Amino acid sequence: MPEILSRAALPQSLMPCHAIATEGTPMQPSSTVDPAVVDKDAPSPEWIADLSRRLPTEPEIERVLTRKLERRLDGPFTWPTFPEIETGLHSLMSAELGSRFHGVNHTKWLSGGASKVQVYFELSWTDDAGNAALTPMVLRMDPAASIQETSRRREFELLRAFRGIVPVPEVYWLDDMADHLPYPALVSGFVPGVTKPTGGSKSVSGLKATIDSDLRKSLGTQFIQHLAAIHNHNVDDPELRSFQRPDGVREVLKFQINAWDRVWQEDSDFDVPMVRLALAWLRDNVPDVDRLSVVHADYRTGNYLFTEDDARITAILDWEGGHVGDRHEDLAYTMNRMFGSDDEAGRFLVSGLMPEEQFLQEYSEAAGLPVVPQSLQFWKIFNCVKTVIISLATAYRISATRKTHQDVLVAWITGTEGVLLEELRLNLEEVF
Incomplete structure (x- = not known):
């Protein structure tokens, strides 16, 4: 190159x-x-x-x-380590779920995505129906800079708006100010x-x-x-x-x-x-x-x-x-x-x-x-x-x-x- x-x-x-x-x-x-x-x-x-x-x-x-x-x-952008990502997810999930949050497992990088960092993980939690669940999820997070700078909040809102209208991933939580994770992020279903x-x-x-x-x-x-x-x-x-x-x-x-x-x-x-x-x-x-x-x-x-x-x-x-x-x-x-x-x-x-x-x-x-x-x-x-x-x-x-x-x-x-x-x-x- x-x-x-x-x-x-x-x-x-x-x-x-x-x-x-x-x-x-x-x-x-x-x-x-x-x-x-x-x-x-x-x-x-x-x-x-x-x-x-x-x-x-x-x-x-x-x-x-x-x-x-x-x-x-x-x-420059530096890749967050899995411990850093897991710590951020623990912080976000604890804030959102309280005692319903049990843990994060099997984190791994997902390929694709020229603009955003994507991580697969499995969430151990008590779901909205009150059942113990292990749910595959995706963390979608900004790098230091993207080929197109965009808003995680607006992406989150669009996914919410189009549930049941066109097929979209279920979207769960938002950290658009990077209060928990290294960069602004959202969590969606896999x-x-x-x-x-x-x-x-x-x-x-x-x-x-x-x-x-x-x-x-x-x-x-x-x-x-x-x-x-x-x-x-x-x-x-x-x-x-x-x-x-x-x-x-x-x-x-x-x-x-x-x-x-x-x-x-x-x-x-x-x-x-x-x-x-x-x-x-x-x-x-x-x-x-x-x-x-x-x-x-x-x-x-x-x-x-x-x-x-x-x-x-x-x-x-x-x-x-x-x-x-x-x-x-x-x-x-x-x-x-x-x-x-x-x-x-x-x-x-x-x-x-x-x-x-x-x-x-x-x-x-x-x-x-x-x-x-x-x-x-x-x-x-x-x-x-x-x-x-x-x-x-x-x-x-x-x-x-x-x-x-x-x-x-x-x-x-x-x-x-x-x-x-x-x-x-x-x-x-x-x-x-």
Whole structure:
């Protein structure tokens, strides 16, 4: 793997373009902090406050992004030991269960998860029915930094909101302020299943997903039905307590643009004019939305579990980026060619399941909602910008500063920047 250069090692021609990278995009207030003195690896309170002022977003997202910057001085990520994790679980379970808690057994690492540390364990307790039980569970915990900083509280609330509506893991307890565990975390139930067929694609993290032909119809039907149910859910569900939003539908969408613009300015070390152009275009072309929906924001093959013997989806995973927004964001994201593959006849299959036209038609029928081409194009560009920011800015920074538990995978993600930038360029060409 190529060596990741520190900024101090860069030649003058490749030094960071702070003056441009921190100035924001058209229609946004200018920075009051001299960009020449900004150290993104040791951000000052003044610069953090300046970002918050210029790029307002939802209070919970503001809290998470601010926490990310404040933790940059904490040093590299170090793997918690099992004794440390078990001590944290004992503390959390004792606080939540009192005398009903009996012990934690058989802790082990779970594979997968580019963003979060995942640990399997078995909880010995007296369950809610009053029976002695040994229950398989999963601890889902932040590392020092992720390729996408998200709120464990919001993930917890989404899992609670969708119980009985779509298949999700049962969620039990939350430690979003890391009062008990080394980092913010939640505890959910363990769900059986696989994320891809045993003999399927060996690609990274669900990329270029390949589904066996005999599984496509059954999984595809469920995949669409569950997405339709998510988008038809009441966005004012009382379980979604941390999903505060401004008045006005368009302001909700602008908050999403602000959040990713802020991440770009927090994490990027190089000016990329195409990113600035795309962010400016997004601000100028926010679409009208006929209704707000819960957006999963990472809905694709690789982020659901299914059992191979009966082709049943057992759990939809990775709700961490979920928010209130436009359903077309999910549709555009799911259709990304990174997440699908070609069938035997050479046709592209969305998430390895079905052709694009069939996907959109069956979704519209299941959801009872139209698919608006102009909105789909807007969110294709938005998702391109988002993935470029993750690859070119955040993945680079957390790899270089050793903040992630998935150092090899995250460093690999930085190498996808050329493909992602080309996809962004092609989508921008369609609107200019």
